[in-house]
Amino acid sequence: MSKVLILAEHDGAVLNPSIAKCVSCAAELHAETVDIAVFGDACGPVAEQAAALNGVTRILTVERAENAHQLAAILAPQFAELASDYAYLLGPSTTYGKDVMPRVAALLGVGQLSDVMSVDGPYTFKRPIYAGNAITTVQAPADKPVVATVRVASYQAVATGGSATIEPANPVCALPDHSRFRELKSGGGDRPDLQAANIVLSGGRGVGSEENFELLYRLADKLGAGVGASRAAVDAGYVPNDMQVGQTGKIISPDLYIALGISGAIQHLTGIKDAGTIVAVNKDSEAPIFEIADIGLVADLFAVIPELEKQLG
């Protein structure tokens, strides 16, 4: 029986919701143990949250000053050092996981499977190509570690209630000093995280300005929803980049996705294909988004938003 090691993503205080989904993917591997490695300068709180996930065996904490900012070139050698006993090495397909995992693979001399969306067998996986317009079934060799990132939108989070053990680990390896963290300019806000929210409102170029996005924020607050945006809206400067939904932004799977003033370019649809219910509001009846929407309303979003607010009470 084989073992899985998952790379934890966190911000120093909170474990990223993507990890509970990685554990869900790991469960499909029917491994003997599922461990999570937490790197940081103070891992305690995050380790506790990881230990509470169902189906996890051990949390390995690697606490060092150098790990404070999660730089790929610094984390990868340590993770690779811990990897020797494991058949599967998983990371989330987030910008963090995408940054670190390929370095791990290269250090181990193996390839990587990006965006695993399902496990069909111990060495058989499905992943999307061409912005999700084709799905491939891929066979990995059984005699090498499988390094993969997990497509977070394809999995549900495992429940909490577990009680994994927490133990310190001390991988011995040279750490480079050629990369330094300077700052993080956060999009900010205390709205629900886009990748974890059950309801997401999204605005496109049709919203027209940064000020107009306030209308979406207000409606979102009423619904307890996260707010996303199309690439066009980000390019136009209406919203920061961390709100972008799509092939090169975030790929999300909320229960309800409401697209306002979004035309529905293929690359945007890639980001929302796994949503439960897709609602589209656009004054252009020819907008491609109507081909994928479960409920479509051909109307002006500036008339719809206040009306929706009124009807929600």
Add this chain to the structure above:
Amino acid sequence: MEKIMVCLKRVVDYNVRIRVKQDGSGVITDGVKMSINPFDEIALEEALRLREKDKAKEVFVVSIGPSDCQQQLRTGLAMGADRAILVETDTDIEPLASARVFQQIINKEKPELVILGKQAIDDDCNQTGQMLATLWDRPQATFASGLEITDGSATVTREVDAGLEVIEVDLPAVVTADLRLNEPRYVKLPDIMKAKKKPMETIAIADLGVDTTPMFETTATEAPPVRQKGVLVNDVAELVSALKQKGFLT
């Protein structure tokens, strides 16, 4: 800097509507328009701008693939690259193998900076730049939306899930380009003509002596599940009612 190396991949053009072959053996690419991977084009544009700001003397482009890749390399030369290298192979290669090939070119050319797109729009792997940096034992700055070069180091603004992260890496380094790094220039006819005279070197992949054996085997390629057709509602009241029927907004 003396040299900037830019890696270009020949991919199905991003406007093409992808169709899967009926027999599940792959995606239809015969007769389909091919282009430089859009992210690689952005990478090249950034390199050219650095050279125009006198931060570098030479920009060269490298591609791995069949001899038809010369079309994309010529476009790169037309955009302004000084010379091109084709590492010729007729078989598809995986990111780790690409990284090994690029590493050989780096050994020969010794660029101070390598820029390439963050991912190729065909396989969407998002690995080559990171793997290359690892084999080279150098820093990586991925998903770059801003790049400043000063005295032997690069300050890179990266688009990450939480917002914009700024890091500093010592050169030589690998930078992978994200969408908003820049808007690539258009190629004009005089540039295309000039490009024909620029050097294009071809190297057979076997001559580089790297292991390019694929690790994975794709056993099937299918179209994604199709969502059921939806309904149009006439007004907000109907929308709210439809949502309540699905269990929302209660």
